Amino acid sequence: MKKKYLALLILLLLVPFTKVNAEEINPIKERLALYKKTATITQIPWFYFAAIDQYERQIREDEPLISISFSGEEWYGISNLSEDSRLAAIGVHNGIGKDGNNDGLAEINNSEDILYTMAMYIMNFGVTDDAIRKALWAFYQKPLAVKTIVQNARIFALFKTNDLPERAFPLPQHFNYSYRSTWGDARGYGGRRIHEGTDIFADYGTPVRATTYATIEIKGWNRYGGWRIGMRDINNVYHYFAHLSGFEQGIEIGEIVKPGDVVGYVGSSGYGPPGTSGKFPPHLHYGMYKDNGKNEWAFDPYPSLRKWERQ
Incomplete structure (x- = not known):
C-alpha cells in the first residue's frame, strides 16, 4: 500500500504544473x-x-x-x-x-x-x-x-476599448486645496436640505478636472450650484461639479472627457440669479449620483476622492 502511495506521489510531482496567466x-x-x-x-x-x-x-x-x-x-x-x-x-x-x-x-x-x-x-x-x-x-x-x-x-x-479604469482627483495636486467629509451637513438656502457632496476649497481659478471617462450632459447656471457641469460615466454614475467661476473653452454638452481633462475653474458662484457670486469662499462642490435603472440617488463621494487623491 505504501508503495502505491509513493508511486502516486512521484507521478504527481512529475506532472508539469501549468501556471495560469492572469491575462x-x-x-x-x-x-x-x-x-x-x-x-x-x-x-x-x-x-x-x-x-x-x-x-x-x-x-x-x-x-x-x-x-x-x-x-x-x-x-x-x-x-x-x-x-x-x-x-x-x-x-x-x-x-x-x-x-x-x-x-x-x-x-x-x-x-x-x-x-x-x-x-x-x-x-x-x-x-x-x-x-x-x-x-x-x-x-x-x-x-x-x-x-x-x-x-x-x-x-x-x-x-477603442472597454477597459477604462483610470480615475483622477478633480483638482491638480500641485495646487493648494483642502477638504473633509461634508456629506449630510445641513444647508439652508432654498429651504432646509442636506449637503449631497464634498466641498473642496481652493483659490479662484484653480483648474477643475474630469475624474473619469464620461459624457457632458449639463452645462450652465443653476441657482443652487451656480455655474455647473454634470457628466455621466460608463458606470451609470452622474458627476456634478458646482460653484465654478467659468468653463474650459470647448467644453460643451455631448462632449466626451477623460480623467484629468480640464472642464472648468473653481469659483464661488450660486445661491441666486445668474451671475451671483461671493456668498461663500471659493470651492468646488463635487457630487456623485448612481442610477440603477429604476432610481437615481446621491452617495458620499468622499471615499472615492480619498482613493483618487492617492493614485
Whole structure:
C-alpha cells in the first residue's frame, strides 16, 4: 500500500504544473473578444454590445461574464413551461433565444447565446445608429437607459476599448486645496436640505478636472450650484461639479472627457440669479449620483476622492 502511495506521489510531482496567466482569464478582455466576435457575425459595431452589457452590469447584483439579461418568458416563450432550450422548442413557443455557438441550444446563461440573441433583436430594427437607438428604446422603454448606452458606446468607440479604469482627483495636486467629509451637513438656502457632496476649497481659478471617462450632459447656471457641469460615466454614475467661476473653452454638452481633462475653474458662484457670486469662499462642490435603472440617488463621494487623491 505504501508503495502505491509513493508511486502516486512521484507521478504527481512529475506532472508539469501549468501556471495560469492572469491575462488569459481577464474578464474584460474576454468580454471584448466576445463583443468583437458577435460584431463580425452581425455587422453591429462591437461598442454597442459593450455599452449594453456595461449598462446592465451596473444594475445587476451579480456579475456574470455577460450581464445582458432576458426574462424566461422572453427567452423560451411564454408557453414553454419546461424552459426547453432546444432551438426548435423555443421557435415553437415564440421565444427569442438564439444559438450563438452552434451547439443547437439557446441557453439563457450562455454568453455567446446572450450576445447573439441581443444582436438578432437589434437587427429586427436595422444596424444603423438610428435603428439601434430604436431597438434600445423598444427593449428598455427608458430614456435614461437609451441615452446612457448610446453615450457609453461613443466612449468605447473613441478609445477603442472597454477597459477604462483610470480615475483622477478633480483638482491638480500641485495646487493648494483642502477638504473633509461634508456629506449630510445641513444647508439652508432654498429651504432646509442636506449637503449631497464634498466641498473642496481652493483659490479662484484653480483648474477643475474630469475624474473619469464620461459624457457632458449639463452645462450652465443653476441657482443652487451656480455655474455647473454634470457628466455621466460608463458606470451609470452622474458627476456634478458646482460653484465654478467659468468653463474650459470647448467644453460643451455631448462632449466626451477623460480623467484629468480640464472642464472648468473653481469659483464661488450660486445661491441666486445668474451671475451671483461671493456668498461663500471659493470651492468646488463635487457630487456623485448612481442610477440603477429604476432610481437615481446621491452617495458620499468622499471615499472615492480619498482613493483618487492617492493614485
